[in-house]
Amino acid sequence: MHILIIGAAGMVGRKLTAALVKSGSLRGKDITRLSLVDVVLPEAVAFKSEVTARAADLSIQADAEGLVQSRPDVIFHLAAIVSGEAEMDFDKGYRINLDGTRYLLEAIRQEGLKRPYLPRLVFTSSIGVFGAPFPDAISDEFFLTPLTSYGTQKAICELLLNDYSRKGFVDGIGIRLPTITIRPGKPNLAASGFFSNILREPLSGLEAVLPVSRDVRHWFASPRAAVSFLLHAAEIDGAKMGWRRTISAPGLSATVGEEIDALRRVAGEKAVALIKEVPDERIIKIVDGWPRNFDTKRAESLGFKAEKTMDEIIRIHIEDELGGKLGV
Amino acid sequence: MHILIIGAAGMVGRKLTAALVKSGSLRGKDITRLSLVDVVLPEAVAFKSEVTARAADLSIQADAEGLVQSRPDVIFHLAAIVSGEAEMDFDKGYRINLDGTRYLLEAIRQEGLKRPYLPRLVFTSSIGVFGAPFPDAISDEFFLTPLTSYGTQKAICELLLNDYSRKGFVDGIGIRLPTITIRPGKPNLAASGFFSNILREPLSGLEAVLPVSRDVRHWFASPRAAVSFLLHAAEIDGAKMGWRRTISAPGLSATVGEEIDALRRVAGEKAVALIKEVPDERIIKIVDGWPRNFDTKRAESLGFKAEKTMDEIIRIHIEDELGGKLGV
Numbered sequence: 225m226h227i228l229i230i231g232a233a234g235m236v237g238r239k240l241t242a243a244l245v246k247s248g249s250l251r252g253k254d255i256t257r258l259s260l261v262d263v264v265l266p267e268a269v270a271f272k273s274e275v276t277a278r279a280a281d282l283s284i285q286a287d288a289e290g291l292v293q294s295r296p297d298v299i300f301h302l303a304a305i306v307s308g309e310a311e312m313d314f315d316k317g318y319r320i321n322l323d324g325t326r327y328l329l330e331a332i333r334q335e336g337l338k339r340p341y342l343p344r345l346v347f348t349s350s351i352g353v354f355g356a357p358f359p360d361a362i363s364d365e366f367f368l369t370p371l372t373s374y375g376t377q378k379a380i381c382e383l384l385l386n387d388y389s390r391k392g393f394v395d396g397i398g399i400r401l402p403t404i405t406i407r408p409g410k411p412n413l414a415a416s417g418f419f420s421n422i423l424r425e426p427l428s429g430l431e432a433v434l435p436v437s438r439d440v441r442h443w444f445a446s447p448r449a450a451v452s453f454l455l456h457a458a459e460i461d462g463a464k465m466g467w468r469r470t471i472s473a474p475g476l477s478a479t480v481g482e483e484i485d486a487l488r489r490v491a492g493e494k495a496v497a498l499i500k501e502v503p504d505e506r507i508i509k510i511v512d513g514w515p516r517n518f519d520t521k522r523a524e525s526l527g528f529k530a531e532k533t534m535d536e537i538i539r540i541h542i543e544d545e546l547g548g549k550l551g552v
Numbered sequence: 553m554h555i556l557i558i559g560a561a562g563m564v565g566r567k568l569t570a571a572l573v574k575s576g577s578l579r580g581k582d583i584t585r586l587s588l589v590d591v592v593l594p595e596a597v598a599f600k601s602e603v604t605a606r607a608a609d610l611s612i613q614a615d616a617e618g619l620v621q622s623r624p625d626v627i628f629h630l631a632a633i634v635s636g637e638a639e640m641d642f643d644k645g646y647r648i649n650l651d652g653t654r655y656l657l658e659a660i661r662q663e664g665l666k667r668p669y670l671p672r673l674v675f676t677s678s679i680g681v682f683g684a685p686f687p688d689a690i691s692d693e694f695f696l697t698p699l700t701s702y703g704t705q706k707a708i709c710e711l712l713l714n715d716y717s718r719k720g721f722v723d724g725i726g727i728r729l730p731t732i733t734i735r736p737g738k739p740n741l742a743a744s745g746f747f748s749n750i751l752r753e754p755l756s757g758l759e760a761v762l763p764v765s766r767d768v769r770h771w772f773a774s775p776r777a778a779v780s781f782l783l784h785a786a787e788i789d790g791a792k793m794g795w796r797r798t799i800s801a802p803g804l805s806a807t808v809g810e811e812i813d814a815l816r817r818v819a820g821e822k823a824v825a826l827i828k829e830v831p832d833e834r835i836i837k838i839v840d841g842w843p844r845n846f847d848t849k850r851a852e853s854l855g856f857k858a859e860k861t862m863d864e865i866i867r868i869h870i871e872d873e874l875g876g877k878l879g880v
Binding site for chain 2: 365367368370371373376379380383384386387
């Protein structure tokens with residue numbers, strides 16, 4: 225079992241790598257080789273079997289071809305320019321998020337035209353494929369109406385993944401990830417950053433800014449759940465997906481107020497007191513166009529599982545990032 | 553008012569050209585130039601103003617750039633590899649239907665980056681963007697689930713049209729055309745051909761083969777309605793579309809049996825007797841995955857109109873193609 229992770233240097237890529245190193249197997253088979261790729265050289269990891277780490281740019285066709293020449297059995301494709309950057313740099317977003325994925329699909333197809341090759345490709349899509357107005361809970365059959373170039377690029381890749389899978393060129397599964405919370409690391413400028421910031425920073429005794437009102441509702445899953453989605457997507461029987469190869473992953477629909485209530489229950493009033501409410505009209509407006517809730521019957525019937533409470537999401541952060549100890 | 557028609561040599565392109573020549577104006581403005589383009593040289597037409605006809609291949613980037621250098625005010629993009637060919641020749645379908653459209657959008661954007669340019673682009677999409685299973689009537693919010701490469705390419709172009717419009721690079725409107733019936737000309741090998749054949753051939757005293765059962769339901773509009781959709785799409789206020797720039801055109805949902813009943817009413821039992829039922833499992837299977845009915849509230853609220861009866865569709869063929877005379 226040879227596994228390739230594209231986007232291995234990112235937050236989810238590193239956690240996925242760690243999970244694969246820990247389990248040592250996938251789809252009931254021993255992992256004999258792990259290839260880690262990103263646009264920056266990923267950190268090598270200690271592993272019982274062969275590990276190769278390399279820098280490659282998927283948006284260069286020859287790089288995409290080079291990645292699949294060794295015929296990995298399972299490919300995780302997590303690489304992308306994020307939403308904000310894709311919106312600011314139109315050409316770069318399309319080059320990396322669309323052309324890069326298309327080169328990868330095409331490289332896989334071309335390998336298969338030489339001699340039979342049908343790897344499982346797990347692709348991370350995004351709830352950014354949906355745009356307002358939408359129903360309170362977005363069903364598995366609601367149409368894709370992206371309001372960003374990033375969402376457009378992800379929606380196009382979902383369509384390509386379906387078509388290449390239907391034609392028998394790849395065995396693809398796409399997963400629309402909820403907003404990963406609590407995202408570890410420092411606060412960043414992503415418009416969605418505050419959903420994590422208002423929990424992560426107070427848990428470590430630091431102040432955090434809340435730019436929107438407490439009744440804003442959003443769609444969450446922990447980093448641990450995100451990794452479990454990717455691993456499960458690698459394991460499931462593709463035939464069960466039919467030709468609708470991308471699904472909205474399960475998640476937790478919660479308001480900012482519910483995030484804060486959970487923080488109070490887990491870390492007390494002194495943690496909550498570190499949240500400073502500083503309304504930001506720009507962020508309020510962006511967030512207003514985001515999905516709030518999903519009906520993920522299909523993913524659940526396929527065995528995908530997410531957290532059921534915000535308390536759980538906070539406890540996972542304390543376990544996985546803080547060594548089990550509160551910093552407040 | 554300079555109008556460019558890409559795909560001008562096709563059936564709809566020729567009828568659209570004729571309609572524009574007849575009216576002489578669009579959007580309340582005099583047509584001062586008509587540019588006709590197709591991969592084969594379109595027939596020139598007699599017109600009060602300048603007409604240029606040229607052969608160009610949209611899937612060659614320089615050709616796409618050349619088409620918009622003269623900055624047409626309205627562009628009709630009807631060019632495509634049809635469903636059957638796109639399914640058989642994967643590379644050609646993506647090259648023409650996806651890359652070609654993307655080159656066109658990009659050429660328009662690049663013109664606009666030189667100095668302000670925002671043409672209305674009317675793009676013909678297809679009900680092939682939907683695939684079974686679907687509800688009896690497909691709503692304006694049902695998701696795109698193509699089961700062909702052609703449908704995938706059209707769905708991707710719809711997403712690109714939205715994004716380029718949202719970013720202010722083009723003023724795009726996409727129209728998902730119903731199956732055009734009665735399609736003039738000879739019977740062809742398209743799987744959908746029989747829907748027209750069983751009416752057109754008997755109306756001219758010729759036999760036609762019906763390969764499916766009479767209870768098969770499908771979604772129809774006349775060639776005259778198709779042209780009216782395109783003209784209306786060129787006229788309407790783009791702002792009314794929001795950022796959901798493609799709509800399913802209105803049409804008539806009817807069964808093959810209802811087609812035959814209408815033929816009997818318009819042309820008598822001797823016309824109906826020319827239909828030979830020869831079940832074809834291959835076609836039965838293909839047609840089984842096609843849309844049967846739509847709920848087109850949105851298009852209707854925007855003023856798009858189609859035929860309400862199959863009798864009307866037949867009479868339009870007799871008027872427009874047979875000089876008002878039955879051949880049976």
